[in-house]
Amino acid sequence: MTAHAGLGGPDFEAVRRIPLFEGLAEDAVRHCTAEVRIVGYDSRSLILSRGDTGDRFFVVLTGRVRLFVLNADGRESVIELIEPGRSFAEGMMFGTCVAPVNAEAEAGTRLVHLPARPVLALIAADAAVARSMMDSLARWQRHLIGRVGGFKGRSPGQRLAAALLALTPSETGAVTVSLGVTKSRLAGHIGITPESLSRAMARLRDIGVTSHGQSVTIADVALLRRYCQDPEPDRA
Amino acid sequence: MIDSAPPPLDLQPLTAADVMRLRGVGFFVPFGRETQARLFSEARVITAGPFRTLFEQEEPARFLWVVIEGMVGLVAAIGPGESCLVELAGPAQVIGEAGLFDSRRYPVAARAVTDVRLALIPATAILACIESEPALRRHMLGFLSGRLHALVRQISLLNLMSAPQRLANFLLGLTGRRIGAQTVTLACDRRVIADLLGMTPESLSRSLRRLRELGVRSQGKRTIVVADPELLRRFSEGEPA
Structure with missing residues (x-):
């Protein structure tokens, strides 16, 4: 000291x-x-x-x-x-x-x-x-x-990320989650339009989120969690 | 949520029971009996039902508000037509104090969540006390500092915790620091709690299911049993349960 x-x-x-x-x-x-x-x-x-x-x-x-x-x-x-x-x-x-x-x-x-x-x-x-x-x-x-x-008051991308994270208790690693609802219902739940949801889904592809029907695979939960908190750390 | 021209709030004098309740409110203890009596003689009470707006965000602040009964939601606008619940205030909590200073406007709106009864202390009366008594200046500075710490804490919880962790943390707030199985009663609708925790009602339900394996059980709409608060605490702090 x-x-x-x-x-x-x-x-x-x-x-x-x-x-x-x-x-x-x-x-x-x-x-x-x-x-x-x-x-x-x-x-x-x-x-x-x-x-x-x-x-x-x-x-x-x-x-x-x-x-x-x-x-x-x-x-x-x-x-x-x-x-x-x-x-x-x-x-x-x-x-x-x-x-x-x-x-x-x-x-x-x-x-x-x-x-x-x-x-x-x-x-x-x-x-x-x-x-x-x-x-x-x-x-x-x-x-x-x-x-x-x-x-x-998050962006559609962050809202989607948050909704996906809410489906898994995992903190890290790869997981596949089931939405349990159609994508248009999901859009309604998180307060965005279905078109906006498609765009948000496309954005999340860059960070390893892919979907097939109601099944969504997250390559790295920790990365998605970081995105949810700060979507553009490099430009901040 | 727009009230279609609600009748103005009906301001009544305090009853003896109201005065007894207010004397026990931590915020008023440092004012001492004499100053309390003066403040409470100028105060009024109102009662209102769920969803009633008590004050609007950015409205000039004429009062300091104290919850006597029920739950009040403090709501901030976050965009056109969109708002979020910042805090729930229950009995003995003081609200609207930031409106006494700086812009002299409330930084949030207040809406009744349940049936409520509140005391309204004129802002001018509180400010006069602070002006004349150095001890009350210290008290108010301590109170405002405490509010900042509580907000910083809330922001870090929202940022760092997953939805089930936030729910666990919220339930622990209700059980207090007691040990052993606890039964807690939710004072308001689950939708309001979901909003407060920054999640959808569906996410709240999923989080509640996730916590089932940690000994959390719902009994009906408003009652939740926490079998082992310590287990829940470990989970909320990110340790493998």
Whole structure:
């Protein structure tokens, strides 16, 4: 583990762009980040244990942090993966002061530890700064709601891929599935026209999906699953 | 889903029972008894039947809403004539809070899924509390931050999990973290649940059949028995069951 104080240029920019700070003027963010420490974790490290009390929150610069709870039998259940540019444990800072979950950094993760005190002092002293933070969090909520909708509002190709994947419990490898309905019924189920379904089927041929009547062969389920999530990764 | 000119919602004063329920809602605990009493005296309640629109997406937000009874669907438009269910809110859940800030408009529409009873707190009253009390600013910031984490979590579930895994995860949300066999009741129609999980009703049925081998059984339309939540958890997290 290596640690040092203060934020350099790119690290400051990353912290400035987290949803909580995004709407703030630069000097307000400087004030909030005056006492930070940057900590690098060479190996997998537990950052917070459930029930820990804390007076700080964190921003991931590189690597990844896993939030998880332990089930009754001691097994881990992952709550959320925190990617670079995102913060966690704000709830601990703003409310309870108690960590509701465990947090573990992957090897190679760099974290900014932000003490709560300057942030809370600024919020207490300046209602306008607090409102800017709330506005920014509301804007992010709107953005993320759009992304939930974005997933559900998939292209015909993705809808077909999703419908085919729903027919098999397999996660990888080759499988043959039976549609169980005619293609025009399938088109109706996934909310597209039969013509659009034919075009979608033709598109999926490129990634190894072939059909014969109601029988559809998927050469590589994992590939189809990736397509379903992101149909054009190269052009993204 | 277009209501043909529904009569305006009938706003009533809160009953003593409503006030008791609201006091127990986690969101209001930090406000303290005195501020609560002031807020609740300005609040109103409404009741509505299934499919009734409570507020529209992008409507100016005049209230913070609290579910007292029933289930409310939060729905976002995703294209012309197309929308999707973002979240189901049940008793004691607060909705519409993002509408208090930034654009001051609701980012989603809210529709009753079942018979519902909700309290409406005027946005101006909540904002006045936040303006005057630093502790409530912290509380609201914590609440909004929590919402973002919940949405990120939902997006990753939709992206990474197969349909049966998403259903398993949803059922585990209903059983909570209790161990041993659990019976859960679905508060709404299966079509609504399919929509929430980003799948067709047919895919939901197939997923339910897939989960049968993991000890999940339907009893009638609304009741599901989970014989072994731990087994289901392992499956939802991608381990070979």
